[in-house]
Amino acid sequence: MPKNNKATTRSDEDDITESAKGLLSNEGTHDDGFKKSELISSDVQKKVRDAESDLDDEEERPMWNNKLQYILAQVGFSVGLGNVWRFPYLCQKNGGGAYLMPYLILLLVIGIPLFFLELAVGQHIRRGSIGVWNYISPRLGGVGFASCMVCFFVALYYNVIISWSIFYLSQSFQHPLPWHECPLVRNNTGTYVKPECEQSSATTYYWYREALNITSSISESGGLNWRMTLCLLAAWFLVCLAMIKGIQSSGKVMYFCSLFPYVVLICFLVRVLLLNGSVDGIRYMFTPKIEIMLDPGVWRDAAIQVFFALGLGFGGVIAFSSYNKQDNNCHADAVLVSFINFFTSILATLVVFAVLGFKANVTNAKCVALNVEKILGYLGTEISPRLIPSHINFSHVSIEDYKLLTSILEEVKDTDYKTLGLDSCNIEDELNKTVQGTGLAFIAFTEAMTHFPASPLWSVLFFLMLVSLGLGSMVGTVQGVITPAVETLRVRKEPVTAIFCLISFFIGLLFVQRSGNYYVTMFDGYSATLPLLVVALLENVAVAWVYGTDRFFQDLKDMLQFSPLRIYYYLWKYITPTGLLLLLAASVIQLGMDPPSYKAWVEDLAEEKTLNYPGWGVAMCISLVVLAIIPVPVVLILQYFRSRKPGRASAPGYQKGRVIREHQLPEDDQSDTVNTTPA
Secondary structure (H helix, E strand, O other), X not given: OOHHHHHHHHHHHHHHHHHHHHHHOOOOOOHHHHHHHHHHHHHHHHHHHHHHHHHHHOOOOOOOOOHHHHHHHHHHHHOOHHHHOHHHHHHHHOOOHHHHHHHHHHHHHHXXXXXXXXXXXXXXXXXXXXXXHHHHOHHHHHHHHHHHHHHHHHHHHHHHHHHHHHHHHHHOOOOOOOOOOOOEEEXXXXXXXXXXXXXXXXXXXXXXXXXXXXXXXXXXXXXXXXXXXXXXXXXXXXXXXXXXXXXXXXXXXXXHHHHHHHHHHHHHHHHHHOOOOHHHHHHHHHOOOHHHHXXXXXXXXXXXXXXXXXXXXXXXXXXXXXXXXXXXXXXXXXXXXXXXXXXXXXXXXXXXXHHHHHHHHHHHHHHHHHHHHHHHHHXXXXXOHHHOOOOOOOOOOOHHHHHHHHHHHHHHHHHHHHHHOOOXXXXXXHHHOOOOOHHHHHHHHHHHHOOOOOHHHHXXXXXXXXXXXXXXXXXXXXXXXXXXXXXXXXXXXXXXXXHHHHHHHHHHHHHHEOOHHHHHHHHHHHOOHHHHHHHHHHHHHHHHXXXXXXXXXXXXXXXXXXXXXXXXXXXXXXXXXXXXXXXXXXXXXXXXXXXXXXXXXXXXXXXXXXXXXXXXXXXXXXXXXXXXXXXXXXXXXXXHXXXXXXXXXXXXXXXXXXXXXXXXXXXXXXXXXXXXOXX
16 A cells, blocks of 8 residues: 555554454353354454454555656557547548537446546555456456456457557658559569559558458468567567556656657648648538438447547556545546547547548549540540530649539430440549548558658658557556456566566467458457446446445545535436446347458459358357456356355455455354445
């Protein structure tokens, strides 16, 4: 315990002593009662000795150096790659500005209440995820183990994305950038562009063929990609360095990981706003499609994004807050971090849509140039020169002139117009082509940067930002595993961190095969979504219904020195768990209706194709969900049968930052016992 909590320690010791005195005061009433009291008093004395021994042996819990370091750590954990990838994609997919309203509503109804709850229990109990839920009820200890399993799965594939960013960062110190144009192939007959690149694009080809060197399906391993293997090793080395000294090292890392992305995003926004067509993208973003708001799928996507954006259920939030002072205002922290996360998503989305608007204009200009060549070929044969307006200059045809030209031809040619094979070249059609996940960073952004002046500089800044964003989230994710492990095993943090990173690297070799991208998609889709919903629902139920909302409110009042808003009582007890239950049901129904599938890159077609997982792949998807959730029922069953066996020690009880060994009294003992449950 920290030095400033010695008063609390003394108070808890006094509680135990007073309970012992109360039991001993009953002696002498009857002979049988005296015998019982004698047994109880000896048991109580043993408890007191055990508690004092634990207090003497336990090391002081480290604390954050200052409040800013803690806030940056929470911001770094919650603000991650999903703010740059998933939020802009969902915003584009679900009606632009119309998506922001459901997201904001669900942030207030589900996000902030659950975030506040996790911050409060971590700060009050001062333990990691396993210790916190053991404190609430030993039978719910499986919730903490489930959080650790989810964190472990997520850390495995999330660090692979960081390794991809490290690879692109290492390739950015070249001019021109290596993905600037398609590679040429020379043979005896001449030079030609690789067909796979010509049919897709230079950035798409570089991502799938040069970076990933991807196979055509998950069934084809293709062996290890040695360059990505080295990058994965570097990524785990960075994580190990950032966490080896606990919060003393990870806290300092957060100064860079939390602040640097904002510098880059603001610089990118200023730069892309100067590009042609960027305003088209932002206009598209904020043009609401109100009818889409009535779609339940939009609300489901918004709820899941709120859930992942704040890192709920991972245990990282609890772990970070457990290093706070008892009187820290965690309610203000919850609101502050939640809205910082929301405005970061808006900032990143502005940048993304500005880039997409610029990219759409570039693509549209190429489309116009290609189709103008077709029109020139038809002049004098299929198309009469008299149909061409006099002001149109074929050396430079604008988008407006092309639309005018095609409208004239469509009206004159009527049914024969389709035989000309002219494309519409519409900017909105380009913006409607959704680019999600890794494709947004490694295809859309890289293509936009090739058109920037000093493109290597912008590329270095962008991928350095991705590395810092990923590292900030990784610190919180790994903290959700390391903190409970250290507290449970009672060992030093340094060897546990090093061993965890080493084991994770070797398991992570699965993701740096040539088919590794498909496994990343699998883990992203099945190892986190459903298990995290179960964990968050059980967390809410544990606090609101097992521990008791009234007791929790009293703890908050004692800790914060003020009573939280009464609305939280109804949110925690009724509204939030109901929303989580509906979201869980919708996710289960969707998983049942849609067979597990993934998008595979087909080299011959130079495009992605949706494929169903093979039988072993489906089994692996199911196993990921089961392995993440199984600790909950297992611990519940073990604790149930353990409690029914007389004379067996019960699970450790966590008492405000320290472990107190509980010894079960004989079943026939009906006297008052020492209260070792939370007050």
